[in-house]
Amino acid sequence: MTTGAPTHPYPARPRRSRLRRYLPLGLAAWLVLEIWLLTVVAGAAGGFTVFLLLVAGLVLGSVVIKRAGRRAFQNLNEALQRGAPPSRGGGNGLMMLGGLLLMIPGLVSDVLGLLLLLPPVQKVVGGHAERTVDRKLRAAASGSLGDAFQQARIHRPDGKVVQGEVIRDGDQGYGTGDTGREPRPPLTR
Template sequence: MTTGAPTPAYRTSTSQQPRRSRLRTLLPLGLAAWLVLEIWLLTVVAGAAGGFTVFLLLLAGFLLGAMVIKRAGRRAFKNLNEALQRGTAPGQGGGNGLMMLGGLLLMIPGLASDALGLLLLLPPVQKAVGAYAERRLRQATPGTLGDAFQQARIHRPDGKVVPGEVIRDEQ
């Protein structure tokens, strides 16, 4: 029987632990700053125009956001339905996703989020943000989605690559 302090099964070393990404570090700080900004703007407007006016602004933003999301969702579903009837693959979102994001930002209580949501409803802003997002997405993910599925399909968990297809001979 041995006596003494038990030895840990693992060693903790800062050099072996992966570093936190910049996004993971700054995102909580950014959200906290956004929340403080929203509360400050609401108190400033409430002090200038009154609490009931702020309530009406928040209610109007919520209702407008709900209408925008409903309209963009219907348009996206209509485009998908037409593409399926034609037998073609659905095209790009055509701004429906950005319209839904704008509507969601309108529904979130706060004046800064309402202003950002209203900006996303403007067609020139949608085109600019859509082009920027598409450019960043193409840089981040080389190849197509089909390539990713193919790569996932042919790589086995043990690391062996199995080229070809499986043909089942049903007898």
């Protein structure tokens, strides 16, 4: 009789990140808020006014996206003609995001989209996004391959290792081919 660590039929699942846990709840709350605001405005100003606001947001958002996309393409084309690497965003990405938010039906998304069209807001949001991306890239680059394997082992507390050999389809049926060893027959049950 051997004694060892108890094995569980189902290994423990890794914990969900905060974003994956709260994003669906936040989207549902945002949707409820948008619908409630549309009904409040429709009650105060009429349904036709709400319809005109939604159509105006759709048209303005499509114009903004088209203009920002055209400007981004012109900047890329000029950079390629000069032979220089393309410059960083220049606010075109935030302009496109603002246009997309304008196109989404709702008043809160329209206000956020209009805010993203303002240059001071673009500068603040763009600087924050750039710092966040740089910090995440530095954190990802600081780890090594050994750290990744150690992280993978943490999720399997029993530490079981299965020895095996990779056999590719192009290796004349089985074996490793160029290592000088004799070919092995395929594994069967």
